[in-house]
Amino acid sequence: MKLALLTMPSILLKSLTKCSKDLEAAKVASPQYNAITRNSMINSVTLPEDEVKRRLEAGEPYVIRIKLPRQEEVRFHDIIRGWIVVHTQNMDDKVLFKSDGMPTYHLANVVDDYLMDISHVIRGEEWLPSAPLHVLLYRYLGWEAKMPEFAHLPLLLKPDGNGKLSKRDGDRLGFPVAPLNWLDPKTGETTSGYREKGYYPEAVLNFLAMLGWNPGTTQEIFSLEELVEAFSLDRVSKAGAKFDFEKAKWFNHQYLIRKSDDELAAQFKPLVTEAGFSADEEYLKSVVSLVKERANFVIDFMEHARFFFEAPTSWDDDTLRKKWKADTQDLLEGWKEALKSSNFDNAQSIEDASKVYMESREAGIGKVLQAFRILLTGLSAGPSMFEICALLGKDEVISRFENGLKHTKEAFA
């Protein structure tokens, strides 16, 4: 391959060590190796042919560059951006082969794509400036007829400020950027991954697909199959898109609530074990069905569901204080007694019994429900209290109720 290119008239040689010094010596505004500066440097266009030969045989290091015409318009069509025109006077004689004999990306990608009959080159916008070079490479190699179509995608931007999204932004702002946790073997830096943060692959894929592309309808949730069906390059937008992690969470939530309780229970189980609890399949399924609506990730479940596995040891006193009235303690004590003698068949029967009791006290249940919740779960928010009671079972409910009342008696009485 190297020999083949060496014979081409558009290629020139250059002494490696002197390259940068020569450019400085040429005193050009931006040191570029191009149609003008090449004439004042040591290379195969300024050296006599036999001198070039001598140096090569002497084993002098060299690189092979593309020799661009001085003034020529390079036009090519980009599927997303339309026609793009660049003049060769604004381009430079890029290195094609490094001094170690290896090709640079520019050459390699063109040769590779040609050999593999690639039809479309779809890549990030950061490649746009080198696209004209690639077009010229296809031309000089005689492959223009098989040149692929180009599509330069908009960039993913940092959520704050501007600029291309980088791995470091993730850990700086507390969200993942890589698919998986990753330890850079060179720097020892770690990058947190979507998987470890609890994102579903389908959700990430769906979210990413919507960044820079839209289906032209209001549909937002797409399976991979639907995406394949609906996607087309001509609906890709031109401007870069910032990551919106609130929306990423929303996507994950959408996928989460569509999962079956079986599946979610299975995913939750290891976390339950890890937290030092154990529960059977059925119990987990019930917990999960109550909790999933308010969680974005399975790894968030425990913070909403801890009370399903252990009685609270502390209570949200601030909220309790706001709800506390002179008769609250008394109403709750009575409610506890009422529950003791009621049946716990299901949430509805518990609710009915509770309401009957409150009516007997000529009060609405709303008056003490919030306090009730805090006594039993420690928290001021959560799923239906009656569902929770049904799941916890009568003994546990009464025990927690008593314990909680002991606490409020000390704290508020």
Added chain:
RNA sequence: GGCCCGUUCGUCUAGGGGUUAGGACACAAGAUUUUCAUUCUUGGAACAGGGGUUCGAGUCCCCUACGGGCUACCA
């Protein structure tokens, strides 16, 4: 600096000469759940600026501003 690309609500975006400029996330309010959350409804919120072209510009052209990318013997 030079070259290239871009610019509609805070964010992701629809829109390709005539629209009350639409949706989603987030936010706020109301309703419901006699609790919090969920849910539902409603609301605030945008065409970067200036010139053209046109009967008529978010939509077409130019300029300016701003943003981004590239400018390696990295990809």
